[in-house]
Amino acid sequence: LHGDMTQNARNHTMETMRNGKIRLLVATDVAARGLDVSGISHIINYDLPRCAEDYVHRIGRTGRAGGSGIAISFASRSDLTHLDRIERYIGQDLTVQVIPGLEPVHALRKSNGDLQGSRRGPGVGVTGQCRHEWSRDAHSTAKEAPNPERHSESPKGAPRGRRNVTRKNPASRDAQDARNDP
Incomplete structure (x- = not known):
């Protein structure tokens, strides 16, 4: 679920989740507020x-x-x-x-x-x-410099x-x- 989806696509995804057909939802902050799914x-x-x-x-x-x-x-x-x-x-x-x-x-x-x-x-x-x-x-002072630790990966x-x-x-x-x- 993300902000580039149409409202119809978002609604369809949420309805599919409410019906139990989706067990895992990956969402950006677009779903942080107002997401109303029980369970x-x-x-x-x-x-x-x-x-x-x-x-x-x-x-x-x-x-x-x-x-x-x-x-x-x-x-x-x-x-x-x-x-x-x-x-x-x-x-x-x-x-x-x-x-x-x-x-x-x-x-x-x-x-x-x-x-x-x-x-x-x-x-x-x-x-x-x-x-x-x-x-x-x-x-301008609040911007964070890129953190190489965050973007580099471990061997696994x-x-x-x-x-x-x-x-x-x-x-x-x-x-x-x-x-x-x-």
């Missing part, structure tokens, strides 16, 4: 969104109506700032698991549990919501330096998700 048990984020609020909407597709769900997000060292923003926004720590064989060269957390390299960056305030009215200077073909971030979606999040959904 979604897992969400897998290949990349963390830049805005913490978008993360909540992505993982809110699981655990609807008092059910539970699991969200798994792949993250690399360059995603630590985004991970920190998400944790502050949702008010809880995410469980971090290193994928065997893809261990980072440097420690990901300090001994006190704080994220290394975490700091607020341009575009995200204390609430975790994106500010879209960046100045030209702030926007998996991106190097990735780790799993899992979060069980507690029922208490359903009320907040319902308030935030359009």
Whole structure:
């Protein structure tokens, strides 16, 4: 499911999923909000969104109506700032698991549990919501240089330096998700 699909194609795909004929849906952020399909048990984020609020909407597709769900997000060292923003926004720590064989060269957390390299960056305030009215200077400094670690591959073909971030979606999040959904 992606933004270049016609609305009819998107509707057909979603109806096919609701009917149970599709068991796995790969979607871009076009489906992060407003996706209403019951019974979604897992969400897998290949990349963390830049805005913490978008993360909540992505993982809110699981655990609807008092059910539970699991969200798994792949993250690399360059995603630590985004991970920190998400944790502050949702008010809880995410469980971090290193994928065997893809261990980072440097420690990901300090001994006190704080994220290394975490700091607020341009575009995200204390609430975790994106500010879209960046100045030209702030926007140019906010651009990230290409990360060779993210694009290079290990001998087995998996991106190097990735780790799993899992979060069980507690029922208490359903009320907040319902308030935030359009």
